[in-house]
Amino acid sequence: MVKFITVLKRFMSINRDYIPALLAALFFLVGNRGLTAYINYVAGNLTDAITSMDFGLFGQYIAVLVLMQVLHLFAEYQVNYRVNSLSECFVKRMRLHTYRKITLASMRWLDENKLGDVISRINGDLNALVGQVNAFMTWQLSDAVTFFVYMAACFLLHAKLTLIGFAIVPVLAFFQFLTGKPIARLGQRRSVAEGEANALFMDLMGGLSLIKIFRAEKEMSAKYDKQVEKTVSANVKSFAIEFIMNPLQIFMGYLPNIIILIVGSQMVLGGEMTIGMLFSYILLSTSALDVISGLSWQVRNIYETMGISERIFEIWDVEEEKNTGTVCEKKNEIPVQFEKVCFGYYEKQQVLHEVSFTVKKGEKVAIVGASGSGKSTVMKLLSGFYEKDSGSIKIYGNELEGWNKEKLRELMSYVGQDTYLFPVSIYENVAMAEKKADRQQVLHVIRQTGLDGMDLYSPVGERGVMLSGGQKQRVAAARALLKKADILLLDEPTAALDTESERYVKEAVDRLAGDKTCITVAHRLSTICDADKILCMKDGRVAEWGTHKELMELGRVYKALYLKQEQNAHPGKTVRSSYGGMK
Incomplete structure (x- = not known):
């Protein structure tokens, strides 16, 4: 009783x-x-x-x-x-x-x-x-x-x-x-x-x-x-x-x-x-x-x-996402600052170890590294999905925890490697990203991602089952690019795409990103050679950073990853680097 x-x-x-x-x-x-x-x-x-x-x-x-x-x-x-x-x-x-x-x-x-x-x-x-x-x-x-x-x-x-x-x-x-x-x-x-x-x-x-x-x-x-x-x-x-x-x-x-x-x-x-x-x-x-x-x-x-x-x-009684922050305005114009950030999904299993880096306004930054190096974890922390264990993460000068989560996410747009589409039309899946966008703006983004030749108004099925993997990823890219966000987060958006789809997504991002700050987690290093800055991670730490040219000249972790991928892409051929001779 x-x-x-x-x-x-x-x-x-x-x-x-x-x-x-x-x-x-x-x-x-x-x-x-x-x-x-x-x-x-x-x-x-x-x-x-x-x-x-x-x-x-x-x-x-x-x-x-x-x-x-x-x-x-x-x-x-x-x-x-x-x-x-x-x-x-x-x-x-x-x-x-x-x-x-x-x-x-x-x-x-x-x-x-x-x-x-x-x-x-x-x-x-x-x-x-x-x-x-x-x-x-x-x-x-x-x-x-x-x-x-x-x-x-x-x-x-x-x-x-x-x-x-x-x-x-x-x-x-x-x-x-x-x-x-x-x-x-x-x-x-x-x-x-x-x-x-x-x-x-x-x-x-x-x-x-x-x-x-x-x-x-x-x-x-x-x-x-x-x-x-x-x-x-x-x-x-x-x-x-x-x-x-x-x-x-x-x-x-x-x-x-x-x-x-x-x-x-x-x-x-x-x-x-x-x-x-x-x-x-x-x-x-x-x-x-x-x-x-x-x-x-x-x-x-x-x-x-x-x-x-x-x-x-x-x-x-589930653990709710903390949203106790009250900050709704930018303090400065520096989009992202990581200072000695440590994090682990479990108490005795640290994934990130004193990670530090700064992303300036309008920069195109790529985060690369072997599987398990902590690349996607950085993105989850940036999105506010998880809280750091120690260190400092600042978004536009304010501590991430101090931001109101809704206002924080208004500043960000996201494309992940696991694309989720709702069982509505392509047009509706794209338009949901920006409620204030008019029809012409939505169709413009759709054209830029190479989707205009498809049926835009028929349901795409459960989780987008009626579309190919490349088409789904292009819809996700169009959705993220339509949103009027200052920071664009791309978590290996082209990892599972064919060459044509990869080209459509990359060109669309280059055209539409404009002055947005872009942070890309990349598996395929050939797609981020033109990035303003590349952070190369190893075992949860930033092993080195710089431009593609600088890292190749440095000849350490990044160069080894790059040459290995090129060798795998062209087996049996000698891979020649402009910055480090032959491999």
């Missing part, structure tokens, strides 16, 4: 502004059930009037019943309208709050959690919780009010019969609560297993071509079967416990009614009750016991809700 109250408090914490509406709905609900109880009471008096042949009293009770029924219909409408409207508001708030929490989540949380499990929580657990909220508002809340109002009416009508007839109910309810706990645990285990199965299924779908090529169908199927088996096992065990609860439900429905009928009949024969009073009492007690007879399912729903809620609350 304590856990249920905790869940209820947590749920209401995001719905505080609906509390007055909830109290109003409860007012009409209690009033409506009170009217129904009084109608049942009048029905008993009507029975006594018939048995006593008092037709004058009979006519009065008929008039009262008609009046009560009219009031009941009005109250029933108010209850149904208010409760269902409130239920939809709760569901809407819950969905929006969950979505907001995910959008505010830190990149660290997003990187560390499986996408399939997160989707399972949204599509599976959240939908299940939505169903439970709807059931609670439209049925369980009404049943709870019905039980307490009718119990109070029964007690007022005949306290002794109530104590006798309902004496066994707490004992039966206790056993049902006991069986509800393992169902909750199994339900949570099932949700976790379903999340893992969904994550595995997404891996299977995403890497289906690789699975086929490497003949790994049997291994992946075995893994998936194992996860599905966990789900099935939890379901079977849950059903086994539910089958135990079914007889309890039937028993709880019949036994108290039998006791009330036997004891009540004796009281009528002994003169303690009239027939009409017993009739009213049976109408009220039957309605109350109908609620009690369904307690097993109510208990199950409560425990399942608590189990599901834990997985949703884990999303609500």
